[in-house]
Amino acid sequence: MPAALTKAGTEDPAPPAAAREPAPGAGGNRRRLRREYLLFLALIAPNFLFIAVFSYWPVIYNAYLSLTDWNMxxxxxxxxxxxxxxxxxxxLGFGDVMLTTVYFTVGVVGGSMALGLAIALLLNQKLRGRDFVRTMTFAPHVLSGAAVGLAWTFIxxxxxxxxxxxxxxxGAxxxxxxxxSDWALPAVMIVYLWKTTGFAAIVYLAGLQNLPKEVYESASLDGAGAWTTFRRFTLPLLSPVTFFLVVTSTISSFQAFDVIxxxxxGGPGSATTILSWFVYDSGFRSFQAGPAGASAIxxxxxLLAITLVQTRYLERKVHYK
Incomplete structure (x- = not known):
């Protein structure tokens, strides 16, 4: 049949290809989304399985053991x-353990951050051989806790x-x-400070090297002294680093075990028995799964409460810009 003519006498142009082909139906969209979901599940399934088996299940089973009386x-x-x-x-004994844990955590976390910041400020200067000193400062952090404990036992x-x-x-x-018992806990804290300060120093040093130089140039032009610049500019700008170190160092100190x-x-007596050692001592030396599980919970x-409080309140004081 002849093609349809327009009023001008010309042929009506053919409709575009997109208009001639029917749009895909809802069933095709559902099949495509289903394939994407299945691919996503296939990719995350191995990780989720390992996390569930090695992280979530031990916590759940430990919570169950904490409600039992079992000698293992x-x-x-x-x-x-x-x-x-x-x-x-x-x-009263468990109260002493908690008090010792608080002393140990506050001393190690506060001391490592203060010493780490001081060392970082020193290593940030243009000194001869500073690269070697940076390496030696960080070295104790990567050493085995067993090796560190044996070395300091001799010291x-x-x-x-x-x-x-x-x-x-x-002359003393x-x-x-x-x-x-009066010196054992300070001795252990000294060892942990020696082992962890290097990590805090390197993290602080990385933060110092990334601070904006124009801020210090402006402060110098305004006549700000070294202490004023440190207090009003360096510390606030390092708040993200400080927040990171507070969270990670607190969790690490609660899990301290190898050096003790x-x-x-844990001795003499219970002078160095912190919560992590109490869990081990109750479970694998006294064979009391119930108290060990309860103390672990x-x-x-x-730790969960401390992390939430730190994230909720301390992060408000963090200056990311």
Whole structure:
């Protein structure tokens, strides 16, 4: 048949290809979305499986064990409810453990950040051999805790260690660091400070090197002194770094174990028994799964609460720009 003519006598142009082809239906869209969801699930399934097996399930099973009375040998676990939690919160010994944990955490976290910032400020200067010093500063952080514990056990030996030579230079005798309950916790804190300060120093140093130079140029033109510049510009600009270190250092200090295991075994008495060592001692030395599980859940809740508080309140004081 002849093509249809317009009023001008010309042929009507053919409709565009998009208009001739029908749009895909809703069924095609659903199949495409289903394939994308299945691909997404296939990609995340291995990671989710490993996280569920090695992270979530141990926490759930530990919470169940905290409600039982089990010696880790008997085939039957006696359900006792919240008796383990009541016993711990009413025990003076557990109160001492929590107090020791607070002393240890505050001392290690505060000390490592203060010393780390001071070292970072020093290493940020143009000094000869600073690259070598930076490497040596960070080296203790990557050393094995077992090696660090053994080395410092020799250093603290009151008869043959290096501390004896240090105190002898001042005409004094070295204290019994690891066998005296008054000195054991400070000794462990010194070791952890030596091991963790380098990490804080390197992180602070990276933050210092990324601070905007125009801020300091403006402060210098305004006549601001070194202390004023540090207090009003450097510290606020380093607040993201400080926030990061507070969170990570707090979690790390609660999980401290290796150096205590090598140097003091939580002693003498319970002088160096922090919460992480109490969990190990209750579970794998006293074979009391219930108290061990309950103390582990308490530590989990405390860390979760501390992290939430730090994120909620401290982050408000962080200056990201």
């Amino acid at each position: 040998i008997a085939p039957i676990k006696n359900f006792v409810g919240f008796d383990n939690y009541v016993d711990m919160f009413t025990s 603290f030996d009151p008869n043959y260690g290096l501390s004896r030579a240090f105190f002898s230079a001042f 005798s070295s204290p019994s660091w690891l066998t005296d 295991a090598l140097m003091t075994n 308490i530590m989990f809740v405390i």
